[in-house]
Amino acid sequence: MSEEINQYIKSEYAAGFITDIESETLPPGLNEDVIRFISAKKGEPEWLLEWRLKAFEIFMEMEEPTWAHVHYPKINFQDISYYSSPKSMADKPQSLDEVDPELLRTYEKLGIPLHEQEVLAGVANVAMDVVFDSVSVATTFREKLSEAGVIFMPISEAVHKHPELVKKYLGSVVPQRDNYYAALNCAVFSDGSFVYIPKGVRCPMELSTYFRINEQNTGQFERTLIIADEGSHVSYLEGCTAPMRDENQLHAAVVELVALDNAEIKYSTVQNWYPGDENGKGGIYNFVTKRAVAHTNAKVSWTQVETGSAVTWKYPSCILKGDNSIGEFYSVALTNNFQQADTGTKMIHLGKNTKSTIISKGISAGKSQNAYRGLVRMNPSAEGARNFTQCDSLLIGDKCGAHTFPYIESKHPSAVIEHEATTSTVSDDQMFLCQQRGIDPEKAVSMIVNGFCKEVFKELPMEFAVEAGKLLEVSLEGSVG
């Protein structure tokens, strides 16, 4: 009956509308002039322009990687526009009242809270930065946050206001040469969020950035940098959506996290880029580099719920540099129709007694392909390091694929590495049990899938756990008959 189960699943993409707005969009093409243009648009200092140009040079020497278990036509980087901004943003609105109402309506439709009063009245205690194509539209609660000494602003602004921090940490975790898409990002990155939590401060609110691609033929190349100073604590969440378009669009982001001694960063992602239609037409190529450095006694926790994108290539990683530092990776990746995901993590143990935990839940439906790829490396210095990995795959129907590629390199005899993996299916028997108890087949599938993901959902901030559950339901929602 797997055929029947399959028919209960269809993707209905609620965020697929287009915002009709005038924008200033650079013609397609990638060259030094484009980079100079972007840098000039943001009024960047000379050092940053040089840094971008250097990255571009490196990018031109590199080859597109082919090792991932994904297939897509070769990207022509000259067909993409690297900068697009709503025209109304040119006057740099100083407050929400000055922002184009059409833009605000977009976020309203997406359910993103931009009015501080509404947020305060609601349950979610969250400050937002919203990035629309290549620019940040608004950042809320900045005053409240600054009372605590927390800096939360677009990175383009941080370059001017906190140049010493940006200069010190930008590229310190993901250098220009790191990989093909990271090099591209270093060259053309447009906007993203910058966060600094001072020593000993517990960030009083959840911080969140919402990325939206709107314009046709553009790519989004955001850059996020989070620095948690000694003994501080922050929880950050990013979300992303894009309109339904027939052509593929590129999203190549870089996220760098720095957790200094005794600091803790919790980074959660709900990724819902347009996945393409049921025939595999359109959708976002999501090629992302996310990495964290954890210093002594620091803790970094990545939680991701990946339901969107046509192709996902993403490995949020931890470099456990300091002794006793902790890295965690909790992932739900759901693919449906013709989606392809190759995602996982790297845990690089350098410090003594470092610990990492990897819990990965892959769900494949339709004709999709879902791969977990993970590296656990215990360096010669990593005395007493430990890793636990659990990697579960759930198949819905018999036309999809699940793959696991765990790599283990242990160079210290005292290191302990445990790996568990399972593959299961949503069985006819389970469906029959649910239906015999009066439960709709759609509801049954989503309940079973949610149950499968439970261990990961409980790691999300509470407000978003509910959101993520709903998102899975929508991604799995289907028509009967």
Next chain:
Amino acid sequence: MLSIKNLHAKVEEKDILKGLNIEIKPGEIHAIMGPNGAGKSTLGNVLSGREGYEVTDGEVIFDGKNILDMDTEERAREGLFLAFQYPVEIPGVSNLEFLKASVDAVRAHRGQDPLDSVSFLKLAREKCKAVNLDQNFLKRGVNEGFSGGEKKRNEIMQMMLLEPKLCILDETDSGLDIDALQVVAEGVNSQRDPNRSFIVVTHYQRLLDYIVPDYVHVLAGGKIVKSGGKELALELEEKGYGWIENGAA
């Protein structure tokens, strides 16, 4: 309550039910016995509308309605309950969550509002107690790691919560220890009601000492080959099925 006339059904191109007739009135308990592979579980599946079980002839009227055109979930909401011979596990989905979804769906069908979580929890705890299951079972995944006997008691607990009109118990007694058998039987007996009927599928006459049937049927070769009162079960226990099957053939 239930009227089955000349029911033919096949699975995977194989004819299993070949002209089965049963009439069940409200409040009655009918026991069905018969050799392995006779089609007893198939009957439960066909009545529940399980995918892949194709009715090729005959009719089934349940509570005045022809149910053969209804989906599985619709039949369930109409009050047809099947306690499984082999209850399946659903890891990660808590029993409580599952039961709430189930009870809410049935209530919605009856035009009732969903129960609030607190009242539901109270109700579910009560039913657990009735079948001697610890309350922890509500938190655990559906049948996840339950022992054979615990799974069967869990089925009866669900039946008590859903208050169906027709309960089909498929070998609910198999795998139960003596005490659990009594608990389950008491559970079933507590649900006896002039408006509720039972089909009890079993291989052992012992269960029928506790749950006393109004009728006993022998299902063999896809149809009812002999029917009688509760004393028929004793006769079967003594003589086996050979004498009937030979006579019927």
